[in-house]
Amino acid sequence: MSIEQDVNLKPFNSFGLSTFAKRLVRIRSEADVRRVLDHPDLGLSPKFILGGGSNIVLTRDIDDVVLKLEVLGMRLVEARHDAWIVEAGAGEAWHALVAWTLEQGYPGLENLALIPGTVGASPVQNIGAYGVELKDRFDSLDAVDLVTGRTVTLTASQCRFGYRDSVFKQGGFAGLAGKSIITRVRFRLPRPWQPALEYLELQRKMVETGITAPDARQIFDWVCAVRRAKLPDPAVIGNAGSFFKNPVVTEEQCRDIIGRDPGIVHYPMPDGTIKLAAGWLIDACGWKGKSIGGAGVYEKQALVLVNRGNASGAEVVTLARAIQESVYGRFGIRLEPEPVVV
Known part of the structure; x- marks a missing residue:
């Protein structure tokens, strides 16, 4: 060591x-x-x-x-009649895992292609994109207790997944934030494979291409194309992906906002609540392309904050807070950041 x-x-x-x-x-x-x-x-x-x-x-x-x-390694743990169980080291790049599973013939993660970060971070954040969340494909994980040194295995219920949340982001007596380190994650990829195509941009791809029954590789390619078209590559311009969570409101709150802003992008949820597009709210407040110091709002997607080359963390936080105040002042909605500020 x-x-x-x-x-x-x-x-x-x-x-x-x-x-x-x-x-x-x-x-x-x-x-x-x-x-x-x-x-x-x-x-x-x-x-x-x-x-x-x-x-x-x-x-x-x-x-x-x-x-x-930096724990590495990817392997098939078990091929069950109803699922493939795949394991990856927490230090593996997330997108590399998605690509590897498809190459090996284990579909199911294709909607989550090109999400930056490592495998170990995926359950912490309960990452999600294009109609699929990590919890939908999760089996279990191994973590080392930072007090006892013992390795423990946690199931989905023990991880307490929520919207961009898990027990690993939660403090207090019951939370595990800062108390353990994830070393390996296992995924349950259902058999037979069923495509997740409910997301609007994927439906547009089907119309554009005329492909009405895409396979997993086609969906992977579509997701990569959509993300590259609107999201910056962190290797080219620094960013943390989507900076704010999409807020969830009641149907009544949504009707009130629609009455003032009929064009607001919103998505009905199974429980009757409404998810609003945070990027639309930020754009409506005029933030797209603007900067504070070296930190800016990406020109193609207002949900993404970027480092224009010499930003400090303080400038990123100042910009984020200014956006939050602006959105709250106009819509009465408080945006919650996705990244952890250290």
């Missing part, structure tokens, strides 16, 4: 924000976690878990011991 000192975290967060870690340890196995816990100095120090850095906004240097998650 090697301990790296004074490491610039700019390459390790998708926003490309330059902050420093006092100490960084690369975690490539459960044994590495236990070595950290048994270390006379590191074991007693607070820990900061870092995966692909795609869901954080760094506003300061990190004095905690940074555990850089």
Whole structure:
């Protein structure tokens, strides 16, 4: 186990924000976690878990011991009559896993293509896109308790998945935020495969192409094309993907907003609530393309905040708060950020 000192975290967060870690340890196995816990100095120090850095906004240097998650490996665990069970190391790139499952003939994750970040972050955030959420394809995961060093296996119910939420983002006595580190995740990909095509942009692709019964690879290609058309590549311009959650309101609240803004983009939910498009709300307030310092709102998608090259974490937070106040002032809706501000 090697301990790296004074490491610039700019390459390790998708926003490309330059902050420093006092100490960084690369975690490539459960044994590495236990070595950290048994270390006379590191074991007693607070820990900061870092995966692909795609869901954080760094506003300061990190004095905690940074555990850089790099557990690799992808494999088929079991081919059941009703599902393929696939396992991946938490340090694997998420999109690489999606592509690998399709190459191996295990469809089911194609709607989640091109989401930035690592496999280990996927259950933390309960990632979702184009009509599918991580919880819909989740089987179980392994995590190491950062106090005892024991490896535990958690099921979906134990992960307490919510909209862009899980037990790993929840603090308090019952939450696991900062208390454990995910090392491996298993996915249940149903057999026979059924396409998820309810999302409007996928339906448009079917009309455009004339393909009414796409296979998983076709859906994968469509999702990649749609995301590349409207979302910036973090390797080119720093960002954390969608910065705000789509707010959920009551039917009455939605009717009130429609009365003032008939064009608002909204989606009825099975429970009778209405999901509003946060990007539309931000765009309606005139934020698309605007900047505060080096932080800006992406010209093609108002839901995405970007680093125009020299942004600080403080500038990203200032921009986000200004957007929140603007949307609340016009619509009476408080937008909730997706990334964790550190």
